[in-house]
Amino acid sequence: MAIDDSSDDINLAELDDKELSLQMQDDLYDGLNNEIAEGTSILLDRGWHPQKVLNEVLVEGMRIVGVDFRDGVLFVPEVLLSANAMKAGMSLLKPLLAETGTSVIGKMVIGTVKGDIHDIGKNLVSMMMEGAGFEVIDIGINNPVENYLMAIEEHKPDILGMSALLTTTMPYMGTVIETLDKENLRSETIVLVGGAPLNEEFGRAVGADAYCRDAAVTVEIAKQLIEERVSQHQQSAIQ
């Protein structure tokens, strides 16, 4: 590993691709925005495809962060700093990904439910889903059911994500799902729910397709459910 003698800082440009990838994952873990932006630029300059930078460095780095958060090694402040660092890399990659017309795995509308203004978890999920190749339409906080319906009508998403931090607001997810049922939109939309006070039992009780414990798990579940849906459609088409 190349070390700049004049300081303790590592000179990222002197690292080979593998070393740089690993160093960037460390920097992501430590929430170092500038280093992530610099490393992303270096890899792009070396001819890496933006999707490769995203998948092999940033998403993989956030996956490690997610695992350590789950295991109690990292806590919310550290995860937020990592997420901010990932944002710094994403801001460079996003326009390039749009230009290259990278294929989208699926589309997600996501928002925090009515009465709830907490969006840290939702923002993490949005970023990780974007990183994994989903198009994400974030409708923000404090959303009454009408907002979800409008967003579904406008964007026709594969997935609807709902988030809540408060035990007082989480039951509203059930209201939204009931309304989707009444409007005959439920079967067309995968519904994922998440938030600190939720659990699997609650997810089942309100009729969601899945409860997602954290942002990394959301990505895994979303991919799995989209794959299942595609295979169901294919089977239906054959029959």
Added chain:
Amino acid sequence: MLSAASSALIICCGALAREIKTLIRLNQWYHIALTALPAELHNHPEQIPEAIRQKIGEGRKQYKRIFVAYADCGTGGVLDQVLKEEGVERLPGVHCYGLYAGESRFQSLQEQTPGSFYLTDFLVKHFQRLVVESLGIDRHPQLKSLYFNHYTEVVYFSQQPTEALLLRAREIADQLLLDFTHVETGLRGMEKILEQKIPLRESVNLSLNLDQHRRVV
């Protein structure tokens, strides 16, 4: 503070311990012992139910009756499952704020202003440790805007307010760049619930009114 001479035990959140201790003293509920769990558990509510189960197990060896002075406190109903298994009751509601302010008043405040950040006497005193340091804002000031981005006001539900507490609560609101509202709740809400939930036949003077005695606290 476990006492062999007591016949009932309250297992409470550290955020309520001082207030309940005050009520025990003022009402002379000498048969009630009090034990507390760290208030920091609120930052990890998933740990609350099992921590309480353990305290109940310890308390059963010594006390005929146990009461849990926790609301749901972000456990999403898991605390209720544990308490059902243990046959122990808890404070009503989802947060202690509702207990202090009155459940309907608290709900109405929440609906009117979802962006309210609530303080109690305890939280005002320990804001730096429980909020600023626990959330990493002291080490990473940039996190403050992430946490408080959508909040609009600080609502201070005071139990036994002093000039110093009011000043500190206002400072917190200023620090967070939020509006400030002070609502004096006193301790009567908590007192009423404890009167209902704990057998008070050994109480010396049930008619003691806390408000008459506030100045001595």
